[in-house]
């Protein structure tokens with residue numbers, strides 16, 4: 599879908615992209631990086647709206663330096679910033695954008711109605727957009743990117759400003775753009791956990807450089823740990839601890855992670871499962887102790903943990919750090935802004 603070859607973009611005081619080489623295949627790809635990592639700059643270059651300083655790229659086989667207009671005909675773009683005129687309705691606006699993309703008037707009206715329904719805007723679509731919530735505005739921005747039935751859409755931070763429920767809805771919608779319509783998606787975010795749930799592939803950039811590109815499955819490989827959650831009983835008021843010591847006696851080591859953290863976190867025990875027999879040992883031990891077994895599942899890595907623990911990440915240590923700072927569960931960690939970020943705008 600996209601081939602990027604040694605792409606560099608220098609602004610007077612900042613190198614926004616630094617010899618970036620990466621390929622984007624069909625499907626949903628997440629482009630993740632802290633604020634200032636170069637995501638928006640990359641998207642603008644891919645649309646032919648901003649020239650690269652060095653290197654080049656093709657989008658759907660078209661050269662970004664020479665064929666920007668042809669790329670914009672075939673690709674949908676959802677910008678990061680609020681860009682909707684407040685005094686027109688979603689219908690008027692999306693019809694206008696469809697016409698700009700070359701659709702005849704009747705087709706533009708039909709496609710607009712379909713697309714707005716698809717993104718979940720119904721009666722509100724006739725109201726002026728100035729009165730819309732952030733979630734509704736994001737939906738209109740997505741609709742105008744899809745209305746001309748592109749092969750590929752570039753979505754710049756589509757979950758920005760949304761609450762957790764709105765974010766989940768937007769992510770589900772993005773997933774459906776690919777599954778229902780076969781449109782490939784490149785979506786940027788600074789939240790690792792979002793991409794983990796939504797994307798087939800993840801490209802991580804930091805300070806304009808490629809940190810890692812691989813399939814989400816490779817990032818979130820199964821670990822050799824079993825997460826075991828048990829209930830307490832009268833005879834074992836701390837069920838997880840009772841299980842931990844009984845398993846130790848049976849030759850299985852286990853840890854109680856996150857005891858200082860979230861409510862209930864102490865009830866999940868991480869058991870080192872070197873082979874299949876560990877499942878039987880856990881089940882039998884839980885039964886002997888008379889505890890309730892809530893769940894026993896193989897644990898998977900979160901993307902953020904890959905950057906925490908991988909020896910390869912050491913080469914870009916400060917960046918890996920930036921990727922994993924912050925509290926909360928690893929999957930929802932927010933990437934930290936770069937040094938010399940937007941404050942350096944000339």
Ligand SMILES: Nc1ncnc2c1ncn2[C@@H]1O[C@H](COP(=O)(O)OP(=O)(O)OP(=O)(O)O)[C@@H](O)[C@H]1O
Pocket residue numbers: 609610612613614631632633634635636637638639640678755938939940941942943944
């Ligand atoms: N027009 C510009 N002039 C000068 N510097 C710029 C310009 N646009 C971006 N930059 C700088 O280039 C770097 C990358 O910015 P970019 O907007 O691409 O990052 P980003 O990853 O999209 O971050 P964000 O999510 O905050 O938009 C930043 O340091 C930014 O300050």
